[in-house]
Amino acid sequence: MRSGTVPRRGFTLIEVLVVIVILAVLATLVAPNVFQHVGAAKETTARSQIEMLSAALDAYRLDNGRYPTSDQGLAALWQAPTAEPRPARWRGPYLRKAVPLDPWGAPYLYRAPGTESRGGFDLLSLGADGRPGGEGENADVLSWK
Numbered sequence: 001m002r003s004g005t006v007p008r009r010g011f012t013l014i015e016v017l018v019v020i021v022i023l024a025v026l027a028t029l030v031a032p033n034v035f036q037h038v039g040a041a042k043e044t045t046a047r048s049q050i051e052m053l054s055a056a057l058d059a060y061r062l063d064n065g066r067y068p069t070s071d072q073g074l075a076a077l078w079q080a081p082t083a084e085p086r087p088a089r090w091r092g093p094y095l096r097k098a099v100p101l102d103p104w105g106a107p108y109l110y111r112a113p114g115t116e117s118r119g120g121f122d123l124l125s126l127g128a129d130g131r132p133g134g135e136g137e138n139a140d141v142l143s144w145k
Contacts, residue, residue: 039128039137042103046125046141049100053077053108053123054143056094063091067112067121074099074110102141104128116144 064087068076102125114122123143
């Protein structure tokens, strides 16, 4: 080096490529472990939302003497139903926000009176595939189990 010249600072192409390769190797090792837990987190979220909606449905029943009908649906927790039988003592909204979609972006299925919960209601999410049954992430999340 001649005197009076300033040494160049920065990374060489090889150093940058080595860093990129190291990051790629780490990503291939870490990513599968992270993504395998996403399905379980969605199922847990669906179970929590079903519990929250069930509590709101019970509050509705305490005020009105019955659960909303299947036709009135879960919307009756957010706005007073206009379909018959109209509740005489609706004191809602029974939720802080509008009825959420399930973690897979589909509406929860609600039946009252329930076929599984006689005298009550059935509330469920069909899981990732949107079809009844299934296993793993495609399994249904049910209020009665």
